[in-house]
Amino acid sequence: MAVTDRAARAAAADRFAAALAAVIFAAAGGALVFAAIRFVAVAVGSSYSPWQAIGVPAEHGGRIALLFLAFVVALLVLVAGLRRRDPLLRFELQDGAVLVRAGALEDAIRAELLSHPDVLRVSPRVRVRDGEVWAEVDVAVRPLADVGSLCALGVAGARAALCDGAGLPAGEPRVHVEAVRVRDLRKYL
Helix, strand or coil: CCHHHHHHHHHHHHHHHHHHHHHHHHHHHHHHHHHHHHHHHHHCCCCCCHHHHCCCCCCHHHHHHHHHHHHHHHHHHHHHHHHCCCCEEEEEECCEEEEEEHHHHHHHHHHHHCCCCCEEEEEEEEEEECCEEEEEEEEEECCCCCHHHHHHHHHHHHHHHHHHHCCCCECCCEEEEEECCHHHHHHCC
């Protein structure tokens, strides 16, 4: 799969998550405003309820159904948030075990490779297999960049970030370098 396809899907997922969070916060803010209006109405002895103005059911069965729907939405948001968590990697060494967040190693690889002026985007994925850390790195580079030398640079940079920087036993990183097309360059700038 191409680097640009993965990057586009990741960017779309991030935009969707940000839009979903904005909608949830707006709905929660509106609910708090309506609750404050209702409390003020009760405090002054009025029977006015802003909930009836937007069609919230007045009977208990309808409100229970709305609360159940809100519970299901909250569970879905929770599952979506947990799915994007940063896994904890465990390395068994002679003197004990080392626990490292995968995101920290991915950030080290990303920082190492983004220092090259032709590199536009780096998408690393780190995991543990057979006691060694394995990295798969997708790199998007400028058009007309030397893909072969950047691939060798990417392997060396990933090994430097994992072995030299973190001191972890690492397998050979898999680096895929793709030069973006000129018309797609604006997505990366």
